[in-house]
Amino acid sequence: MTEAPPLKACPAWGKLQAHFVRIGRVHLRELFARDADRGRRLALEAEGLYLDYSKNRVDDEALRLLVELARESRLGERIDAMFAGQPINVTEGRAVLHTALRVPPGRRVPVGGRDVGPEVHAVLERMSAFAERVRCGRHLGYTGRAIRNVVNIGIGGSDLGPVMAYEALRFYSDRELRFAFVSNVDGTDFAEAVGGLAPAETLFIVSSKTFTTVETMTNARTARQWLLAGLGVDAGNQAEARRAVAAHFVAVSTSVEKVTEFGIDPANMFGFWDWVGGRYSMSSAIGLSTMIAIGPAAFREMLAGFHAMDEHFRSAPFERNMPVLMGLLTVWYVNFFGVGAVAVLPYDQYLRRFPAYLQQLTMESNGKSVTLDGRRVDYATGPVYFGEPGTNGQHSFYQLLHQGTALIPCDFIGFRRSLNPLPGHHDLLTANLFAQSAALAFGKTADEARAEGTPPALVEHRVFEGNRPSNTLLADALTPAVLGKLVALYEHNVFTQGAIWRINSFDQYGVELGKVLAGRILPDLDPGRTPDPTHDGSTARLIEIYRSKESS
Numbered sequence: 001m002t003e004a005p006p007l008k009a010c011p012a013w014g015k016l017q018a019h020f021v022r023i024g025r026v027h028l029r030e031l032f033a034r035d036a037d038r039g040r041r042l043a044l045e046a047e048g049l050y051l052d053y054s055k056n057r058v059d060d061e062a063l064r065l066l067v068e069l070a071r072e073s074r075l076g077e078r079i080d081a082m083f084a085g086q087p088i089n090v091t092e093g094r095a096v097l098h099t100a101l102r103v104p105p106g107r108r109v110p111v112g113g114r115d116v117g118p119e120v121h122a123v124l125e126r127m128s129a130f131a132e133r134v135r136c137g138r139h140l141g142y143t144g145r146a147i148r149n150v151v152n153i154g155i156g157g158s159d160l161g162p163v164m165a166y167e168a169l170r171f172y173s174d175r176e177l178r179f180a181f182v183s184n185v186d187g188t189d190f191a192e193a194v195g196g197l198a199p200a201e202t203l204f205i206v207s208s209k210t211f212t213t214v215e216t217m218t219n220a221r222t223a224r225q226w227l228l229a230g231l232g233v234d235a236g237n238q239a240e241a242r243r244a245v246a247a248h249f250v251a252v253s254t255s256v257e258k259v260t261e262f263g264i265d266p267a268n269m270f271g272f273w274d275w276v277g278g279r280y281s282m283s284s285a286i287g288l289s290t291m292i293a294i295g296p297a298a299f300r301e302m303l304a305g306f307h308a309m310d311e312h313f314r315s316a317p318f319e320r321n322m323p324v325l326m327g328l329l330t331v332w333y334v335n336f337f338g339v340g341a342v343a344v345l346p347y348d349q350y351l352r353r354f355p356a357y358l359q360q361l362t363m364e365s366n367g368k369s370v371t372l373d374g375r376r377v378d379y380a381t382g383p384v385y386f387g388e389p390g391t392n393g394q395h396s397f398y399q400l401l402h403q404g405t406a407l408i409p410c411d412f413i414g415f416r417r418s419l420n421p422l423p424g425h426h427d428l429l430t431a432n433l434f435a436q437s438a439a440l441a442f443g444k445t446a447d448e449a450r451a452e453g454t455p456p457a458l459v460e461h462r463v464f465e466g467n468r469p470s471n472t473l474l475a476d477a478l479t480p481a482v483l484g485k486l487v488a489l490y491e492h493n494v495f496t497q498g499a500i501w502r503i504n505s506f507d508q509y510g511v512e513l514g515k516v517l518a519g520r521i522l523p524d525l526d527p528g529r530t531p532d533p534t535h536d537g538s539t540a541r542l543i544e545i546y547r548s549k550e551s552s
């Protein structure tokens with residue numbers, strides 16, 4: 001892979017700067033007026049997803065230059081390197097191969113010269129057999145009762161993917177089973193998740209790539225105590241405790257040693273590999289809870305959806321490549337318009353956790369200030385991602401999207417068919433979706449406000465300046481395959497952004513300092529100890545106040 005030149009040294013960067021001066025302030029009203037066909041022309045269909053990107057502040061030249069920037073940034077070579085299993089996660093010396101998790105059986109997947117395809121499919125087979133056993137009531141707990149409750153314990157990528165997918169695919173899930181997700185180390189999360197569950201019918205999936213994450217290990221230990229106490233098993237009776245844990249605990253991890261150390265039999269472990277990043281792991285064994293919920297066949301449909309988008313990303317020319325275009329448009333706004341946030345607005349209640357899922361995917365990936373070769377960037381990188389399902393967001397933060405001072409590009413996501421077609425609902429929902437992107441783009445002028453009879457004193461308040469960009473993604477219905485395509489679309493969108501910014505989208509050193517400091521602070525929360533005198537003044541005082549809770 002030849003190294004890309006520094007971003008600002010790319011000829012296309014300078015050309016984009018010059019072009020921004022020409023196009024940056026042109027209103028979307030004018031862009032649409034100039035080209036009657038814009039709504040059709042600036043759109044793309046791929047793998048059953050329809051992307052309307054016509055409401056972006058670009059003309060053909062801007063799009064051409066953005067693609068030129070992608071070429072000069074060697075995006076194609078980076079994509080090839082990722083799919084070829086090269087160690088593109090340079091800081092950790094690892095390949096980045098979540099795409100290998102969804103390759104159909106029989107295809108070679110080389111990592112460091114080894115074909116990992118058979119291993120991937122062997123895990124999928126084991127997951128399928130286990131999921132079927134639970135779904136059919138054949139996986140029995142310690143007392144011989146069938147499992148009815150599945151609790152995933154994990155955090156970050158070991159939680160957000162499973163929660164999001166469970167919510168997104170709930171329509172397809174087995175309603176006889178109850179699912180809960182515990183992530184926060186706050187005891188409330190565990191207490192509320194297991195409240196009302198019968199231990200004899202509860203299965204815990206301890207999901208952790210490393211099996212060292214303190215939140216997950218703390219929750220897993222609490223779960224073990226809760227289980228043994230609930231089953232009336234004496235924790236000191238090691239043989240019985242082991243039998244109970246074996247029936248009620250499975251692990252998903254890359255570390256057999258750590259899983260064994262915790263007391264879970266490796267026979268009850270589903271593995272994955274260090275070339276799967278936590279936030280890219282929902283199509284690995286981390287998706288076990290999803291598979292139990294929707295069944296192995298539907299899970300494979302989801303994987304096929306992921307794979308279809310992977311292949312599109314890998315092979316479509318940049319001009320017609322959905323994740324590439326979305327990534328480049330984000331770069332355009334972040335680096336030339338000074339945008340700091342992107343809203344993702346799914347018009348489907350089942351996607352209510354999709355924005356939360358994307359927060360980790362996007363911000364843990366591209367929240368970086370140092371290039372691959374360790375130099376501080378001299379341009380902005382990853383924006384904040386946030387969102388809520390429509391129409392709830394409309395009655396909350398859309399005010400700022402329409403009339404605030406910040407420019408926030410939006411991704412609207414909608415479906416032609418509802419999975420719950422109650423009379424009068426879906427058309428109304430969809431009308432709102434289309435109306436919002438139109439209102440953002442075209443706004444309302446002072447003349448239009450006056451013509452509506454707005455009192456003069458209110459005219460300025462009623463003006464919508466418009467020119468606020470958005471993408472609209474449409475699919476037929478929210479199926480497992482469509483969910484896979486959507487997630488892969490954002491994974492590769494993030495990849496594209498990271499490649500342009502020359503950053504490593506696959507490490508997350510930024511989460512470490514806080515963890516280390518928490519380790520130093522924890523012992524000092526014990527009032528019996530003399531606190532470490534080297535805490536900073538604010539932390540020392542906060543500790544003092546916390547410790548005084550005993551006397552208050």
Ligand code: F6P
Binds near residue numbers: 213
């Ligand atoms: O927040 C840091 C992080 O490493 C994430 O990248 C990861 O998804 C999460 O912690 C959980 O890690 P693990 O699966 O190893 O418990």
